[in-house]
Amino acid sequence: MSRKFEISVPASSANIGPGFDVLGLALAKFLVINVEIDSSKTSDRKDPNNCIITYEGEGADGVPLDSDHNLVTRVALYVLRCNGIRSFPSGTFVHVNNPIPLGRGLGSSGAAVVAGVMLGNEVGKLGFSKQRMLDYCLMIERHPDNITAAMMGGFVGSYLRELSAADLERVEIPLAEVLPEPAGGRDTGLVPPEPPLNIGHHIKYDWCREIKAIVVIPNFEVSTASARGVLPTAYTASDMIFNLQRLAVLTTALTRSPPQADLIYQAMQDKVHQPYRKTLIPGLPEILASVTPKTHEGLLGICLSGAGPTILALATDNFETIAKEIVSRFNKEGIDCRWEVQELAYDGSNVKQL
Structure with a gap:
């Protein structure tokens, strides 16, 4: 059978x-x-x-x-x-x-x-x-x-x-x-x-259902081994405190409706891995710094997805405009991309x- x-x-x-x-x-x-x-x-x-x-x-x-x-x-x-x-x-x-x-x-x-x-x-x-x-x-x-x-x-x-x-x-x-x-x-x-x-x-957190995930996927790979290889073996206390403070806020901020863009954007900043991976992902610092809630309505926060090179942007609206801005930044580095909007x-x- x-x-x-x-x-x-x-x-x-x-x-x-x-x-x-x-x-x-x-x-x-x-x-x-x-x-x-x-x-x-x-x-x-x-x-x-x-x-x-x-x-x-x-x-x-x-x-x-x-x-x-x-x-x-x-x-x-x-x-x-x-x-x-x-x-x-x-x-x-x-x-x-x-x-x-x-x-x-x-x-x-x-x-x-x-x-x-x-x-x-x-x-x-x-x-x-x-x-x-x-x-x-x-x-x-x-x-x-x-x-x-x-x-x-x-x-x-x-x-x-x-x-x-x-x-x-x-x-x-x-x-x-x-x-x-x-x-x-x-x-x-x-x-x-x-x-x-x-x-x-x-622990499984709640999630504000108004928030969607924009993923911008460049046409090159970054291996986990390479992405971990550029990280330092030790961090300063100030950098660790920076991340821990934001982590404590972010896990609750993403559960609340309506989501607070300024709070979430600042809480998604990082000093532990993204600064060190910029050598592997052309244009990364410019992308993370230039796409903000002030420049793009509907955006809540932006970061690397995993080890990259995909960019994750959390947003409630204006998905296409946000995605195309990130794509254009990659295009200036000679990198083609595709993008999608995903539910959880x-x-x-x-x-x-x-």
Whole structure:
């Protein structure tokens, strides 16, 4: 008998101004995984783990289609093997439809990790809650802001329990940041280390529904490793206080209606990561300084989305004018862009039986 189901996982925007590695927004732009399990169905392609992958969307030319190397299925195999299941059931077919740009600061790898954990949970009939699945995600992707937003949805703050090197050194854990290294994909025959309970903690904030997210997506990638490589290893007390003060205000300011533009704009300023990433993103300081509530009615705040290069602007009106101004600033640097207006994905990731 055939079994079919669909997994949907939202894109996400992390950091949100001063909330470096803390705040995340789930955006209503969904990675969709369609799965069919039918042992009577055959394919010309073979896979050692019984999983045939097809793919469409962003990055289709470069995404690996064997289950030992594709991030979604590598993560699913990790979950399965933690629970005594070595491979997918015979006749597993996975079709990935991905509209989330890769390497642009919209949580593409986080969405893939969440989708992989949900795939493993569903295929293995493990019955995990979202909170338990979050533990598996955070063993693989160590940035809780994107992961938590993608799994839980809405506007979230999160923190991560510190794990020892021994918790993370096993080759069976497919750490997302070291892809496309194949080591984590091969079957060593060992049982991978099961995640500790509740390694990630979060709170889901309210959100003022009048606020929409404008995302301006430049046509180049910034890797997480490069974006983290330009950050200092230590910060001054004054810079940390600057961010903490604004973070305390921002998490409440974005919940209140009507939103206060001057308050939110100032609360979205940052001294921890954006100033250091300007060398990776041409025109960044000018964009962040020139698009303000005074120059563009309806704007509330503006920041890098994740590690960039995507720009996130929060606004209540005048979306096209704001977006086109940011695009024009990038165009002056010789960079083409596209832009979208997004609602939040309030419910996060979901599985639907077909």
